[in-house]
Amino acid sequence: MIASDVPDSSVWSAIGWDGGNYLMSPELHFERMIRHAGKLGLECPPDLSERVFSKLGGVNPPEERNECSDQDPFLLIVKVTSGGDIILQGSINKTWPETPLSAISLSAPIWDDGIRGTKHGDYQPYRDAREVAMSNGADIGLLFEDGNLIDGDRCTPLLLDSDGVAYHPRHSDGALDSVSLQVIKPFLESSGIPVRGAKITLGMITRCSEMIVCGSGMGIKSLGKIDDRKIGNPRGRLYKVASEGWSKRLRISKGNGGRGHE
Missing domain, CATH: 3.30.470.10 (Aminotransferase class 4, branched-chain amino acid transferase, N-terminal domain)
Incomplete structure (x- = not known):
């Protein structure tokens, strides 16, 4: 890296x-x-x-x-x-586990407004979050600021609420504008799952129907626990539709001559 x-x-x-x-x-x-x-x-x-x-x-x-x-x-x-x-x-x-992942809640790094939500040069706080998560027996860290979920240490979180809407942390609140989320969003919405940005609290997470995390490295993974508390029903409809969308992302080669689906 x-x-x-x-x-x-x-x-x-x-x-x-x-x-x-x-x-x-x-x-x-x-x-x-x-x-x-x-x-x-x-x-x-x-x-x-x-x-x-x-x-x-x-x-x-x-x-x-x-x-x-x-x-x-x-x-x-x-x-x-x-x-x-x-x-x-x-x-x-x-390589990630086949079973639903576990997460630990951690404090998000605080950046100035011009830096928040960007892929900038100081990635160390996210590496530190990863190490803390692993040292506590969790797969990933979920980063919170003032009680609201901002980001994951290598991923973007997305939860399915009881109203059937999938919510993710808002870019305006400091979350990264995720490429992985951009890839799967059309497939979710065409399957009847609206995708919206929102302020997400720990209470929303523990009450939600299902939660996934997505990233360019991990792909789509189901999240089963946070701080040893169970999260919804893992590997449900949100996971299945998102995984289908992820499988159809574009593979592009030099000159776009090899454009196509994976």
């Missing part, structure tokens, strides 16, 4: 990668990087996609390959620095 630094030192994203010429939904990642660079006062080239694909052939994938059918073999970390450098690095894509 590329080293952490001060927030306005870089903007970055982790993209699903086959280890060769194909990236998963890369244009959504590049568009977000360009948006976030503007918020951070950085210059991100408008032709970022072309530049990344032109450099992709020189990146070696890690030796450890993820063979799970619902995850990508590797991740490609794409980083644009304040000096204008474009850095690509192949990364191992962690």
Whole structure:
């Protein structure tokens, strides 16, 4: 993983990668990087996609390959620095348990308004949250501010309430504008599950019908517990529809010549 630094030192994203010429939904990642660079006062080239694909052939994938059918073999970390450098690095894509994940509630890092909700250069607090979660026997950390859920340490949370609506933390409250959520949202809504941003409390989580987390590395995972308290009915309709949507994300190769579904 590329080293952490001060927030306005870089903007970055982790993209699903086959280890060769194909990236998963890369244009959504590049568009977000360009948006976030503007918020951070950085210059991100408008032709970022072309530049990344032109450099992709020189990146070696890690030796450890993820063979799970619902995850990508590797991740490609794409980083644009304040000096204008474009850095690509192949990364191992962690294998997650087949069973519903467990979470622990943690305090979210506090950032200035221009930094909140961006993929900025100081990723260390999220790594720290991951370590705390693992040291407490949990799979992930869910990050709260003033009693409201903001983010996950490697994922975006999404819960299905008793009203049949799927709720996620709002970008305006500091949550990341998730590419993974952007991928699955149309499939959820076309299946009759409206998707809305909201302030989400721990009480909403423990009362919800079901909860999932999603991310470019993990894909779609069901969440079974938070702080040892059971969450709804894992691997239900929300999980199934989201997983179907995730399986249809775009694989794009250099020059878009290999555009298609996975």
